[in-house]
Amino acid sequence: MTLEAPRRPRRRGLDAGISGWHRVSSRLLAVEVTGILLAGLVGVAVGVGVGFANPTAGWVLGGAVAVVTMIRLVIARARVRSIGYVLRDDDLVLRRGILYSRLVAVPYGRMQLVDVTRGPVARLLGLAELRLVTAAATSAVTIPGLPEAVAAELRDRLIERAEERRVGL
Amino acid sequence: MPAAPGGQYLDGAWHRLHPATPLLRGGIGLLAVLLWLGANLRERLVALVFGLPDSGGDPLDALSRHHLLGIGALIVAGVLVVGIVLFWFAWRASTFRIDGEAVTVRHGILLRTTRTAKLDRIQGVTISRPLFARLVGAARVELDVAGHDANVRLEYLSSGAAEELRRDVLRLASGQRQAVAEQPAAEAGVPILAIGPGRALGSVLLSEPTLIVVLVTAIGIPVLTAVGAAPAAGISLGPLLIAAVTVAARRTARNLRYSVTATPDGVRIGAGILSTSNEAVPPGRIHAVRIEQPLLWRPAGWWRVSVNRAGRIGGRRNAELERSIAPVASREEVLALVPHLVPGLAAAGAVLAAGLTGRGHDEDFVPAPRRARWLRPLAWRRTGFLVTDGAVLLRGGFLRRHLTIVPEARIQSVALHQGPAERLLGVATIEPHVVHGPVRTRLGLIDEPRAVALFVQLDVEGQQARSADTSHRWAASVEEAPA
Numbered sequence: 001m002t003l004e005a006p007r008r009p010r011r012r013g014l015d016a017g018i019s020g021w022h023r024v025s026s027r028l029l030a031v032e033v034t035g036i037l038l039a040g041l042v043g044v045a046v047g048v049g050v051g052f053a054n055p056t057a058g059w060v061l062g063g064a065v066a067v068v069t070m071i072r073l074v075i076a077r078a079r080v081r082s083i084g085y086v087l088r089d090d091d092l093v094l095r096r097g098i099l100y101s102r103l104v105a106v107p108y109g110r111m112q113l114v115d116v117t118r119g120p121v122a123r124l125l126g127l128a129e130l131r132l133v134t135a136a137a138t139s140a141v142t143i144p145g146l147p148e149a150v151a152a153e154l155r156d157r158l159i160e161r162a163e164e165r166r167v168g169l
Numbered sequence: 170m171p172a173a174p175g176g177q178y179l180d181g182a183w184h185r186l187h188p189a190t191p192l193l194r195g196g197i198g199l200l201a202v203l204l205w206l207g208a209n210l211r212e213r214l215v216a217l218v219f220g221l222p223d224s225g226g227d228p229l230d231a232l233s234r235h236h237l238l239g240i241g242a243l244i245v246a247g248v249l250v251v252g253i254v255l256f257w258f259a260w261r262a263s264t265f266r267i268d269g270e271a272v273t274v275r276h277g278i279l280l281r282t283t284r285t286a287k288l289d290r291i292q293g294v295t296i297s298r299p300l301f302a303r304l305v306g307a308a309r310v311e312l313d314v315a316g317h318d319a320n321v322r323l324e325y326l327s328s329g330a331a332e333e334l335r336r337d338v339l340r341l342a343s344g345q346r347q348a349v350a351e352q353p354a355a356e357a358g359v360p361i362l363a364i365g366p367g368r369a370l371g372s373v374l375l376s377e378p379t380l381i382v383v384l385v386t387a388i389g390i391p392v393l394t395a396v397g398a399a400p401a402a403g404i405s406l407g408p409l410l411i412a413a414v415t416v417a418a419r420r421t422a423r424n425l426r427y428s429v430t431a432t433p434d435g436v437r438i439g440a441g442i443l444s445t446s447n448e449a450v451p452p453g454r455i456h457a458v459r460i461e462q463p464l465l466w467r468p469a470g471w472w473r474v475s476v477n478r479a480g481r482i483g484g485r486r487n488a489e490l491e492r493s494i495a496p497v498a499s500r501e502e503v504l505a506l507v508p509h510l511v512p513g514l515a516a517a518g519a520v521l522a523a524g525l526t527g528r529g530h531d532e533d534f535v536p537a538p539r540r541a542r543w544l545r546p547l548a549w550r551r552t553g554f555l556v557t558d559g560a561v562l563l564r565g566g567f568l569r570r571h572l573t574i575v576p577e578a579r580i581q582s583v584a585l586h587q588g589p590a591e592r593l594l595g596v597a598t599i600e601p602h603v604v605h606g607p608v609r610t611r612l613g614l615i616d617e618p619r620a621v622a623l624f625v626q627l628d629v630e631g632q633q634a635r636s637a638d639t640s641h642r643w644a645a646s647v648e649e650a651p652a
Contacts, residue, residue: 014597016621017625091582091628100587100588101586104584104585105582105624105628107632109635135581136581136604136605137604137605138600139582139584167636169579
């Protein structure tokens, strides 16, 4: 199993002139949408609960939840497509976000931990999430929406490179 | 105690702790049990003497009813004896050893535990003397090791032995050869920071909490008097004032005994009045430095210096102490201190000065573009960065000036952020990630192309700096440095 051929996400936000971005699986969209709908459902349920006590407040709350959920659904696709990662010679670079874009470079030698996790919905779709941890809590980086085989391969490759270049703190 | 300092612990053999250890570790617990028993028995003694009716119900009553008091006393005495014997065996079983690689501590009889602190992972060595221990001349040595709850403690050693142990550990960690280490080394330290009484008091009085208390009092009393609630005002403000004065007094006292000394093995931080502690921080263990000046301190020219270090995250007794390495320092003291914290900056006095109080292009700082004023109308003039001598300096703050310094060799990863407003103005935020601590290392308002260039530069130079870095074996000559 090899990594998917690099596909360049649409040019948006920061990329620091780096090319060869890998994109995550488009099935991640289903995971995201499920999450958004569940959160919306909970919000609406709360709205209904409040509505029994105070109908006006219930409608306002329910309406707000509905609007937020709609917006999140609309931008979900773009958000998933904005996630990209590159394995370079000495580091892994991750980018994500459209409105708030973020670009992080994690040198292999600094990685303390590489973790693969699977949420319930992601597991149904055969997806996994890769998490990299360095000694700095702020640089915890996650790459969601990797097909399981890719995630496992990536993890092994990262661990191997981290071993090669291990440095102290 | 040998007269010649050093060397005693370098033989690689197992050593014992201070004989008073069981008393100091368990003694307080024992004392508490005795006090508790005493408090409970007091009523019983009273009843015995005055012949009050037996209320019944507790175990002692049951015992006396069945004429088993003697046996009960025997059992208690037996438990005490067993406890003391166990403590003694535990003391016999607690030993430590230093070899060329690590400090190892083992203790426990049935459940033997062994803890190892690798020398190159030691972030600092603290000698603390809690009041009780101090009375019998004992001290606790704590080796700060990177990682949550990974510290190795040696409780207790005699004061002299503790100092000697620390010297030996630091000397070995520095990468010097044992042969060299056996010669008595100069322990000369240059005091960098000693806070006089005026400054200790002034720095506390001129702080935001004091200001808030003064404001609340100044507004509260007239208002409450005006509505005719003066007695209530006194009652409600009294506790607040007492608490504020207590806190202020405690802080002042702590700062009075606070000192920072530079030695070849890094800086030493001493603090405390009744329970004292003295901490040695070897070079290369400081991941970020922040120098800041609260607005109220500006007329006095005082600064506070805080640092991020690995291994000091969980379970510290005195969180206040670790928040700042210099709670209040003059400009000269800051300029003297920082090169000891970030070794590369020894020759960068002018740059540091520009970082503290400068603005715009001073000393080649790269300032924020003028259009950034829409986001931060005041602070944008001060905002700027500079990469020099293996460190990145992030300058900012208009009312509360601050300068953050990150050694490139300590950068874990680098991030670049941009929100919608920043995108409109063509600026971005850079954040070199370092280990967790009070210092937040991020700087916004940087011209986007420059921010991207800085991102790439820090990414590349951070890795180069780390591979060239030898500060974990700071005193080793080049040939001796491990490959």
